[in-house]
Amino acid sequence: MTKYILNRLFHSALVMFTISFIVFFIMFKAGDPVELMLPPDATQQDVVDMRAALGLDKSFIVQYQKFLVNVSKGNLGNSFIYGQPALDIVFERMPATMELAVIAMFISVLVGIPLGIISSIKPNSILSRIIMFFSLAGISVPVFWTGMILVLIFSVILGVLPSSGRGEVYLFTSAFTWDGIKHLIMPVATLAVFQLALILRLTRTGMMEVLMQDYIKLAAAKGVPRKVIVYYHALKNTLIPLITIIGIQFGQLVAFTIVTETIFAWPGTGKLIIDSIQNLDRPIVVAYLLVISFIFVAINFVVDVLYTFVDPRVRV
């Protein structure tokens, strides 16, 4: 068991290291931001000076080495543009993004699983077919389109919801203030639509497969009440793979916040990363990607280990 955990830990570290290398390399190739940062009346000498000041005149190996040394001290460098520690800037914006992702995931699960169960029990009923059609639409519509249409309807035409920005924050989140909630509704809905549809469909397929199994038929023959069959036996066996998927999908969700934040001018990390890529602000791009990969790697690690406890067929 310990061997397995250590193995996964090593694997996770390897992933992080590889990602940092690739990203650093790509950003290195992309060029430096000095040209963009200096005004037109700067001289060639100024460009050279600024490049040296930011440490960009050294070779790739030297720069990467310096980066690794700093990382071991917990320092991911200073943003070229803002001059402040990149990690601080990323963490400053994290709560806003996490807020969106967590609330969206919560809603997707809360609504998606029940709807999935309902549509799996009697798959050909009218209600099921309606649910299925909407879920199909849900996974067919790109995130940005959902956002656009919501803003068009609720902000521009009806004028009932604010078109952008984050509301008042209380205790790290804006979900506790009415102003905050008003600003949260559309971005969260935009993110949740796709997720909800996906979870719904997965639950449905999972439940349908399980309900066909022999042991279910046996239980029904034995006279076990319907409700118990569905909510206890079937659901239990569907939940395990579902939880795995939800864990992985959370990662996707965070990635899609990039699009949502762009549309709603939400001050999170998504907007930061797009701007930083445009501005060639390498430290922030690297810091962001490392933080995100850390989150995913951590989630994957936890899911992997949990799996061994939960699913008796997976023995290490």
Next chain:
Amino acid sequence: MKKIIMGLATVALLCSVGNAKTLKVGLASGALSMDPYAHNETATNSILSNIFDALISFDKDINTHPGLAVSWTNPEPTVWIMNLRKGVKFHNGSDFNADDVVFSFNRVKTWNKSGFKGKVSAIDSVEKIDDYTVKFITKKPYPVFLRKLTYVNILDKETLEGKSDQWIGLNPIGTGPYKLTSWSKGDHIKMDANKDYWRGVAKFDKVLFRPLTNNATRVAAILSNEVDIINRVPVVDVNRVKNNDKLNFFVQPGLRLIYLQMDQDRDKSPYIKSHDGKNPLKDVRVRKAIYYGINEDAIVKYVMKGFAKPAAQLSPSAVFGYDPSIKRPSYNPKKAKALLAEAGYPNGFEIQLDSPNNRYINDAQIAQAVASSLAKIGIKVKVNATPKSTFFKETGKLNTSFFLIGWASSDGDASSILDGCVHTYDAETGYGRYNRGRYSNPKVDALIEESAGIMDPKKRLEVLRAAQKLAIVDDQNFIPLHYQVDIYASSKDIQFETRVDSRIWAYDIK
């Protein structure tokens, strides 16, 4: 009963007068740092101008006025004695005096990340004469000295000496009308009025700047009253703003010229395909053909929705060096085709036009419209619109034959564009750093260099105009398109006047 009502009314009135009134401004971009020397770009300069003062200040028409310097003398051509204002205090109570001026200028000149070195490159030394007098020595007689001083915000030596760059980037201590209370990058900048401001307390107790980079978001914010002012109203939204009776809208001719540069140096240019294998842009007739062949009026009308001023020269009318005698010829595709044929290209040629897509107002759309125009005279243009990071990198490496770019003469003097874009490229002196078509005419260079030392404004104007005429009328070194126009919208409840330099100075707003 009446007495009670009157009483309540009076109380209400008193309350509203004493209330902290907040001015809310929606901006197209936010500040990149609170260190006034870190980034020389309009948005940051605009925001920081509320927190800091310089020795000289610009009014809204970019005329110079005393700022932290009350008077000055110019006893010899290269010597300037500045007399400083007494009794001014920084936001933290520290006194303003000559030490601060010397500290500031030394930092702006020598700090390795300073973005303003170019503005002070002509200053040789700064010396304290006494607590309220400073002596500047310039390398050569420098006619635009006072204008350049407006760019150097004065920092407090006592507070900042020894502090890290990072600390300075987060803690702006100035002498200006507002103090920073909170900064969340990309989200908001909050300021409180400086009660001891030497010009008198500002009308608004608080200012909230909100960067709303998305155009639609920014417009939505003013239409829903979430902010009181916005800048850079997109041209397609002007009608919505105009038709809203709670809003005023303002059109301010700006300082930025949008123009095309052409590769006039290489015999084989990387992105041109011509029937004879040569570079057609080296022939002035081809360049003139392009000038006559672009329907700029249509571009202004349809792409800019009327909100741009067609340009015929490098400097707009507000800039010293403008020549009213130079006029833009009308769109003439017939003449353009004739010129092309004369130059040996009756069937035109193929070329790629590079343009940024996120730097200037409607940049990529302008490029496409230019391409569409040129297609009609036989020049097949492929538009390559890229984000500014890629664009400036590639054009900087001269990996281009033909590109769209802008230049803002923010000093208010033609020398900036002549030095930076028209003069032959010279890596040592820094001339022509943005002359990426590598245009070179020694006669023009001589005129530009001559003008740098003439102190008499009348004579200098003549020389500047002569340089410009040679370059743009005779040689057609660039294709001028138009000057950008700044469009603002503000609530009718406030009094707002626009500035030529695109800044929003909250002190002036009532």
Next chain:
Amino acid sequence: MKLFKNKILIEYFEDKLAAAGLIVFLILAIFAIAPSLFSYQNPYDLMQLYLENSFQAPNANFWLGTDEQGRDIFSAIMYGLRVSLYVGFASTILSVIIGFTLGLISGYYGGWIDTIIMRIADIQLSFPAILIALIIMALWGAGVGKIIIAITIVNWVYYARTARGVVLSEKEKDYAQSAKALGMSNFSIIFKEIMPNTTAPIIVIATVRIAVAIILEATLSFLGLGVPITEPSLGSLISNGYQVLFSGYWWTSVFPGIVLMILIISINLIGDRTRDIMNPRLKR
């Protein structure tokens, strides 16, 4: 084989909605293959554009209106469909070829090849697709070929994993073992014996991933990081229109958006039905 195919088709058409989806998709595909037959102008030929036509609302001349440069939106949608479908299918085909091959080799030979390929796959899977594609495109620049490659890089993993999974279970089976005993070369075993059994799962995955590929391209183009402006896809059309959506010029964004939605829904309908038919565990 022929009988087999027909049976599937018949079963497919039992579901009316899926049938409708297939027909809609075929119509869109025809538009995409020969847009010039159906459009009023080639919106990417600069000789045919006139600024005077800028931003016209839907009218008799321009059924769906025009954009800022005077491009007919209806024509632009036809050409945009072509780019969207081209990118979606090309990247899927490439992903299948690469992923499939790598997965088969990895599963069959095992050992260090397997370890390396799966490690790479794992690293990639720990990362959301859109981020990988975003960084590649942001730094490489826009381009149709480039985005096909970026999406391929993102998607090959799914096919590889599936192929590998199937190979792992198939190679122990009798028919494979006996082929080996008979002296068939490894290559022949993989491609003649085992591969046919993997096509079903691959089709199942592909039907999901095609829609994902199209959505990914649309999203990247929306962010300005996909195809170049001279060859727009539906996503870039929506993006351009988005800039002016709230200013009243809604047709430039809404119509391409509706078409994109219909395209993806039809693909998903086809995919859903195909999967339901082929899923052995749902056989009644």
